[in-house]
Amino acid sequence: MDRGECDRKKNSNVDIVTVLETQIDDLSPQVFGYLFDLLLNVGALDVFTQSVMMKKSRPGILLTVICPVDKINVCEEIVFRETTTLGIRQSLQKRSILDRELKTVNTQYGDVRVKIASQGKGENKTIINVHPEYEDCAAIARKFNQPLTTTQKIVLEAFFNQ
Amino acid sequence: MDRGECDRKKNSNVDIVTVLETQIDDLSPQVFGYLFDLLLNVGALDVFTQSVMMKKSRPGILLTVICPVDKINVCEEIVFRETTTLGIRQSLQKRSILDRELKTVNTQYGDVRVKIASQGKGENKTIINVHPEYEDCAAIARKFNQPLTTTQKIVLEAFFNQ
Amino acid sequence: MDRGECDRKKNSNVDIVTVLETQIDDLSPQVFGYLFDLLLNVGALDVFTQSVMMKKSRPGILLTVICPVDKINVCEEIVFRETTTLGIRQSLQKRSILDRELKTVNTQYGDVRVKIASQGKGENKTIINVHPEYEDCAAIARKFNQPLTTTQKIVLEAFFNQ
Amino acid sequence: MDRGECDRKKNSNVDIVTVLETQIDDLSPQVFGYLFDLLLNVGALDVFTQSVMMKKSRPGILLTVICPVDKINVCEEIVFRETTTLGIRQSLQKRSILDRELKTVNTQYGDVRVKIASQGKGENKTIINVHPEYEDCAAIARKFNQPLTTTQKIVLEAFFNQ
Amino acid sequence: MDRGECDRKKNSNVDIVTVLETQIDDLSPQVFGYLFDLLLNVGALDVFTQSVMMKKSRPGILLTVICPVDKINVCEEIVFRETTTLGIRQSLQKRSILDRELKTVNTQYGDVRVKIASQGKGENKTIINVHPEYEDCAAIARKFNQPLTTTQKIVLEAFFNQ
């Protein structure tokens, strides 16, 4: 567990994100599904919904949008326009992030992209996580009639064996 | 743990209920809240909703209505009429139930109803559970400016001390 | 509320569906997302997931697949192949369903499909529900830069005014 | 999508709210239901619960209370008094809100209140959302034996046609 | 996808399980956590809880117990004794199951158990799934100060390389 607090602090990346939240009890779930692409396409970093229990036994939805500070206005516009919400709450959060890079691995299926998450630079660079790109693996899985998890496993092995 | 399987079989009550289920992804939560009283008023035994994740990232709702067999038609009518569902699934279930009786307890607040759940008859009668009626306690709690749980505790003590 | 129980019984449609269920605590959510299309493409009627709390504080997933009786085998194959489940539960359910038909409505946007849910035939035909097709409305909403709900409302008005 | 960022900034309303949160794993759901009215009656803006998975496989509840800054003390008092929580977290959030006004519409049912959400003033006033008041519609729906959604639709049409 | 429906039918295993369900709105989550071990220790196959929204805005819990037919009585006894429920619903379900066997793999950490799920016998035996036993991997992960997922990956590699 002890990787050296000093090292970690030198290596960690930090950015600032905005968290937009609104709880809604009078909107069809279809609209929430519709919102995902709309918000991600204008630059939201992440969008998710949660089930909340509201007054009068209403099974409402809490919508959360994580976005860069310069996307607050365009994201709020979309949410006000598409939903029935009367208010959107906003808070700034510091975020510790890993460095990410996309690498291409040559596999029996052809080229597959792999996302590598790391901390630190140069000598101090530590790989924390390696994950094959979902869309690439899903396409291969469907094409070769093979389980998604098996596909991901094979791609990972190709990455580590190169 | 061993209360004698024989005794328990002699003592247990069984009835049959219908479970109606439908998952909906295009209806406002307000309508689900509205449905509770409608269904309970026509004789449904219980109504509840659950959050389900449906295709296209829709945070849908699974509605469940537990009703006696002779209430299936009237409950289905209400659900088809008030919601956007195109189909309602139905299954019969056996249900082990405890005997229930409502007793009135005299307390410092006046009379309060208490529900007693038991198994068995006469000599073999075992009290499993005693619970003060919610509405009576809520009214007292609000009136006397006292926590709901404290109110319930006092009523229970009055019951056991009588 | 009283539409005549007799009329309703003459008018209601009933079919039989299978409900496949399995709760899984050791699988990535990405695989569940991947499963939706796979199962719907082989003829499943509906697929959804629910959050369940399992032993050892594991936030597991309950997968439900609703399918016609003749699709049980192919759906189970997919679930066994793609997920880590060791067992899939199965039950038959009767289902009350509304008649559905797709109609095309001419609107200011061009042709849009509308789904009409009804009960009964001929003279006894009662329209229960009218809902514009989601994909048609989503495409229009994106193209004309207009809220999804506004688009659906305009299409519905066009339908009722024709 | 482009309504002019300038216009929007001139038109948007902002206020500050407090978000109180506490996660509880040893309290009956009945108490949470009881809390809604208590908190809304003392001026909380919104109250909702969420299901959370806590240690030792406990299906706990996260309670959230949104309130004005000057209601923090009275809301915390209620939560400490009625629940088993040992700590309540607190954060301030900026909130973008729409202007709201209640208008009365004359309909075939009599007068019905409608809530109008808008942005901007005078010439720049844009109506974002119109929603019939729930309690008015629910009362009409029950009285005239008519679906809630149909009732809401008729009221909306009356509003737009006046 | 086509593995031959004939082969699959010859190879699939089927058993019968009971599903016990009860929805409860007046019990502390601590008791549900307590129930897991109690029920699993008397032979329940699986136990899980789900969040349900019940009347009066109560965030209730739906408890599900999957058990063999000969364990119904003892499981119901425990649930009636430990919880406030007044009724437990019951249904029988057919279950398609994979064959499971536990094998021991020799790894750099010592012996680790691995669960192999398969279909078919002899020549027709197909391995569907291999999963290292959780408790073995968790113990190793804590002892060697290594991520759980890395530990599971190493054990799997040892299995496939033997």
Added chain:
Amino acid sequence: MDRGECDRKKNSNVDIVTVLETQIDDLSPQVFGYLFDLLLNVGALDVFTQSVMMKKSRPGILLTVICPVDKINVCEEIVFRETTTLGIRQSLQKRSILDRELKTVNTQYGDVRVKIASQGKGENKTIINVHPEYEDCAAIARKFNQPLTTTQKIVLEAFFNQ
């Protein structure tokens, strides 16, 4: 309800906590279960997960860790190391807390610990909540073959009668 705002402010305790949050859509629930003890053992005050609906119909998990400010680094290390997350959001929250003390009560079962939550000091000390320690009661319940809730009730009575 009116206990005097002045009194309350003199009596309330306040501390500062950090809330770490991350939403993950590609990790097995087993790892989340594994994380609870790891994080609680290094000093996290609380850990919980929530079900969230993410893009592409993925039933993801939102992990929340409440920790003291001086535990941020070690908690983040654990989460980065054990999970697939690429970013952890962080916010500081003020927390109103009750005073807690553990007292030992002598009961028919032997000594049992009870947690007392209070506000205020000396003359102004008000007991808000008394709750028997879960582990003590669970051990007794299993040993004496008695419902957990009955055990807790008996311990509470012993406390109030001493």
